[in-house]
Amino acid sequence: MQPLKALFPALSGPDNSLVYLDSAATTQKPQVVLDAMQAFYQHQNANVHRGAHALSVKATKAYEGARARIAEFVGVSSAAQIIFCHGTTHAVNQVAHGLAHTFQSGDRILVDGAAHHANIVPWQELAKSRGAIIEPIVLDELGRIDLNAYQQALSNKPKLVALNHVSNVLGHHNPLAKLIPMAKRAGAMTLVDGAQAVAHLPVDVEALGCDFYVFSGHKMYGPTGVGILTGTLAALEMLQPLMTGGEMIKQVSWQGSSFTKLPNRLEAGTPPIAEVIGLGAAVEFLQGLDREAIAKQESQLLTTARQGLQRLGFTSYGDPNNCHGALAFNLAGEHHQDIGILLDQQQVAVRCGHHCAMPLMSHLGLAGSCRLSVALYNDQSDIELALDALAQAKELLHG
Numbered sequence: 001m002q003p004l005k006a007l008f009p010a011l012s013g014p015d016n017s018l019v020y021l022d023s024a025a026t027t028q029k030p031q032v033v034l035d036a037m038q039a040f041y042q043h044q045n046a047n048v049h050r051g052a053h054a055l056s057v058k059a060t061k062a063y064e065g066a067r068a069r070i071a072e073f074v075g076v077s078s079a080a081q082i083i084f085c086h087g088t089t090h091a092v093n094q095v096a097h098g099l100a101h102t103f104q105s106g107d108r109i110l111v112d113g114a115a116h117h118a119n120i121v122p123w124q125e126l127a128k129s130r131g132a133i134i135e136p137i138v139l140d141e142l143g144r145i146d147l148n149a150y151q152q153a154l155s156n157k158p159k160l161v162a163l164n165h166v167s168n169v170l171g172h173h174n175p176l177a178k179l180i181p182m183a184k185r186a187g188a189m190t191l192v193d194g195a196q197a198v199a200h201l202p203v204d205v206e207a208l209g210c211d212f213y214v215f216s217g218h219k220m221y222g223p224t225g226v227g228i229l230t231g232t233l234a235a236l237e238m239l240q241p242l243m244t245g246g247e248m249i250k251q252v253s254w255q256g257s258s259f260t261k262l263p264n265r266l267e268a269g270t271p272p273i274a275e276v277i278g279l280g281a282a283v284e285f286l287q288g289l290d291r292e293a294i295a296k297q298e299s300q301l302l303t304t305a306r307q308g309l310q311r312l313g314f315t316s317y318g319d320p321n322n323c324h325g326a327l328a329f330n331l332a333g334e335h336h337q338d339i340g341i342l343l344d345q346q347q348v349a350v351r352c353g354h355h356c357a358m359p360l361m362s363h364l365g366l367a368g369s370c371r372l373s374v375a376l377y378n379d380q381s382d383i384e385l386a387l388d389a390l391a392q393a394k395e396l397l398h399g
């Protein structure tokens with residue numbers, strides 16, 4: 001067993017034979033994250049920002065400490081640019097709702113053709129409410145953004161461009177260093193969905209130059225229930241709060257209310273305090289690792305998997321030279337769900353279905369696929385066991 005796997009209780013232990021290849025759905029959690037959350041409840045549990053007592057001060061310090069650490073981790077200069085949300089879905093909804101007041105009938109929103117539904121449906125709802133027009137960014141036959149078509153679409157002067165950082169189906173890493181400046185030159189705001197990027201690549205939001213960047217804690221070794229909306233202060237300042245209530249106000253009277261400054265203005269109510277602290281611990285965990293070596297190892301695992309799939313007669317999708325974290329595949333003539341069940345019976349966990357990216361699936365001409373996804377705890381033996389299980393599955397199905 002690789003030493004990193006031993007840091008994850010759900011994957012280690014003498015009788016543990018689970019081959020977990022579903023980290024794009026959610027990663028397993030290292031012991032340090034579990035310990036940080038338990039320690040909070042045991043020794044620091046109080047509400048944040050509101051107590052005059054020592055315990056609340058302690059809780060607030062831990063909570064705001066996590067915010068500062070996350071800001072540093074993703075390359076934003078002020079902790080006020082880190083807005084705690086429930087996850088990527090909540091963060092995109094906050095941006096779509098928050099910008100609605102700036103949209104007029106006929107304004108265009110350009111959306112990545114490979115986007116996750118979380119980065120599609122909130123824009124559709126915005127379009128419905130404001131009379132805006134959604135335009136998908138055209139993909140090539142492998143599912144990558146077609147740069148000529150993108151340039152062409154930008155000539156229609158969209159108000160906003162919503163992009164993937166890394167695709168949750170094909171693992172494609174979008175060339176943001178090209179795509180974002182192109183969008184900016186066309187006068188568009190940009191939102192990047194980093195849900196599948198942050199666990200695999202170093203992310204520097206200010207260097208990317210996007211207006212908004214969103215991601216989920218649970219896909220980067222942190223707990224569920226917490227995610228991040230970040231971006232430039234100017235862009236975040238434009239957002240109307242999605243939720244209102246306590247914590248986010250300056251003053252309330254029966255005549256009306258005024259809202260406080262960022263980040264609290266977009267964080268109504270009691271936040272997920274233990275989860276934020278857990279996410280801070282996950283970030284500290286990642287900061288202590290050689291992330292370049294991990295990225296290299298993950299990429300080798302996916303290459304081995306792709307070669308093995310080909311040898312066994314499975315079809316895999318996307319660009320083999322641009323594959324990060326996730327790999328989608330099928331066996332001709334067989335339903336992806338049947339493959340998933342047969343793998344599960346052999347303790348191999350993958351995801352099967354449309355992966356919340358129906359427009360991409362339809363572009364690829366697929367009803368669905370299996371998807372295996374890797375994380376820092378996976379090793380060559382996981383891939384070998386998965387390939388053995390796939391060979392077994394094929395044998396069973398084809399006789």
Ligand code: PMP
Binds near residue numbers: 086195
């Ligand atoms: N975007 C991408 C690319 C994703 O992979 C996911 C999760 N599958 C989401 C958005 C939604 O994340 P969450 O469910 O944590 O809000």
